[in-house]
Amino acid sequence: MSALPMYHAEQATTKTAQNEAGIRSLYDELYQNMPQAGRASRAYLEACLDQAAGLPCDLPAHTNGLEEWVARRHDAVGQQYLDYLAGRQAGAPRRYFGNRSHALYFLQGVAPTKFVDGSWLYGLLAQWHDNRYRNLIRIYLEELGEGRAEDNHVAMYRRLLAASGCEHVRPLSDEHYAQGAIQLSLARNAAHFLPEVIGFNLGYEQLPLHLLITTHELKELGVDSYYFQVHVTVDNAGTGHARKALESVRGLCPPGDEQNYYNRVRRGYCLNDLGVGTVQVIESFDLEAELTRVLAEKSVHGRHMHSDYCKVAGRTVNDWLSNPSDVSRFLRELERNGWIRRHRDPAQSRFWRLIDGEGADMFGVFSGYERQLMHDWISGDWQAGARPHAGATPGEERDRRRAERLARRSLRAGEAALPSTPPGDFGAEMRRFEEEIMQAGNRREAMDRLAGMMSPAGHHTPVGLMATRMFGSMLDLA
Known part of the structure; x- marks a missing residue:
């Protein structure tokens, strides 16, 4: 690994686990919350953790070094990005995307992971009454846009695909679903793998260099980069998800078992290195x-x-x-x-x-x-002709403007790409939702029912969005 190891830089494969289960099938079953997926998801997760245990880990050996690690990593990524921008200004070509179709290929290749954004934290909603879990639950709610369709990360990504002419994602290999299957498996088995969930979250919420570069180059090619820009801002180490993730590592550490707990956190952190990652997807384009x-x-x-x-x-x-x-x-x-x-x-x-x-x-x-x-x-x-300032050629600039016009038209109809209730049934669906919550015998039961509607498959639907808003409001009263 480099002087500053980045878990996103090179993803390891999950061939061992892949031999034991069809990853795409497991992903689909977990996404649909099928009961039979429970045992398979645990076996898959254990196989992935065994593989992760053999990977290099750049986390400090003890929790008391985490604060410095986060600061050092943040500074290093910032400096690397400044170096990238200086190189571009001096005439260097784009680092990731050779053209716009390359960028759209990337959007599709990472879609299985983006469709379950934040899902690894879903299994912790049941702990809403325990303040130690508050930071992690808040991260999940923020991934869900606090119940606002325009800010829900999964809804946002689906609109991006629709606006880019990629609503029908190209055929992908099982390994493209590996990272998403890991996240869904963590959600399904959160009680058993709590330290691993915490460690995975710590890794996922750190700001990676590739996110900064991707955001810059997508915008340059006329692809709406707002989804990626949001992650740049919310993952900040000061007050954002990276800070909440760090505080959760400490806040949920059990007294008397600190080292075993932290060893498991480290192993969960390394789960981020499995499956096909961002850079691998980009490099696979021909x-x-x-x-x-x-x-x-x-x-x-x-x-x-x-x-x-x-x-x-x-x-x-x-x-x-x-x-x-x-x-x-x-x-x-x-x-x-x-x-x-x-x-x-x-x-x-x-x-x-x-x-x-x-x-x-x-x-x-x-x-x-x-x-x-x-x-x-x-x-x-x-x-791909001469680029005086490493920007777009006249042809690319014309195509960028054309793409923006198409995107604006597509975005007006972008909600069609989202799971939705037929207009005639919307009122009935909402009435059923209200009745189910009203029938709850107490606040705990109401919260549990709301949590059930906030699953990875349902939180971006109208009912899921309403449930998220209510859950967040009731959480604030806890």
């Missing part, structure tokens, strides 16, 4: 391979939809699309026959004009993300 995958997928639906009058290299379009393995060669033939003019403004390519714009013959066939892939592949060197 523009042509991703475009070829998308077109091969589309070919299954398009191989019977084209007339035979148009031929490319002596073959009809339907013939080319009849075998997904021919897609890569088909792209080359489109280029060779002048349908695609690479390394130029895509508007000069006839194929691009067929798929982009409301009057295009294939309008609606490709999602926003898929069109961006094609746009960036055609642009090639034209888009």
